Amino acid sequence: MNRADTVRFRHNQAILVAAIIAFIGALPLATARWWLVWVLLVPLAVALWAWRAGTDADARELRLRALVGQRRIPWTRIAELAGDARGRAVARLDDGELLVLPAVRAADLPRLVSATGQPLTDPAS
Numbered sequence: 001m002n003r004a005d006t007v008r009f010r011h012n013q014a015i016l017v018a019a020i021i022a023f024i025g026a027l028p029l030a031t032a033r034w035w036l037v038w039v040l041l042v043p044l045a046v047a048l049w050a051w052r053a054g055t056d057a058d059a060r061e062l063r064l065r066a067l068v069g070q071r072r073i074p075w076t077r078i079a080e081l082a083g084d085a086r087g088r089a090v091a092r093l094d095d096g097e098l099l100v101l102p103a104v105r106a107a108d109l110p111r112l113v114s115a116t117g118q119p120l121t122d123p124a125s
Contacts, residue, residue: 007115009103010054019047054103057115062091064102073099075116081109 022043030040049067056063062078064071073093080092083106091099104112 005115006056006058007111008054008056009101009108009112011050011103013050015050016047019043019050023047055101055112057112059115059117062101064099066102081113082106083109 020043023040026039026043030037045067053066056065059075061075062073064073073091077093077095078091079094082090082092084090084100087106089101089104089106089109089112091101093099101112
């Protein structure tokens with residue numbers, strides 16, 4: 001499976017831009033006293049999260065990525081994909097566990113399913 005077959009969902013890049021602006025804005029405060037340098041860690045963590053967090057899907061699995069770590073879920077464990085009341089995409093696993101898919105909206109579900117190579121079926125039909 002090559003990288004071109006992977007569908008990637010990431011958060012809006014405006015979050016990354018806001019984190020960079022916050023970092024620049026925190027520089028005067030952080031350089032005023034040595035013990036205020038930790039203030040720079042907050043915008044750095046937000047920028048790293050915005051760049052890394054999201055959902056990757058290919059024909060074998062879903063990868064839910066966070067700031068630190070990731071969770072791999074094979075498609076065989078996923079019983080259902082649906083949207084919730086807030087417009088987020090949710091996966092129900094075969095053991096009943098519900099997972100909110102980071103950076104995936106309910107409207108993105110057809111694109112997510114297309115990564116599996118399986119046809120999209122409508123449960124209403």
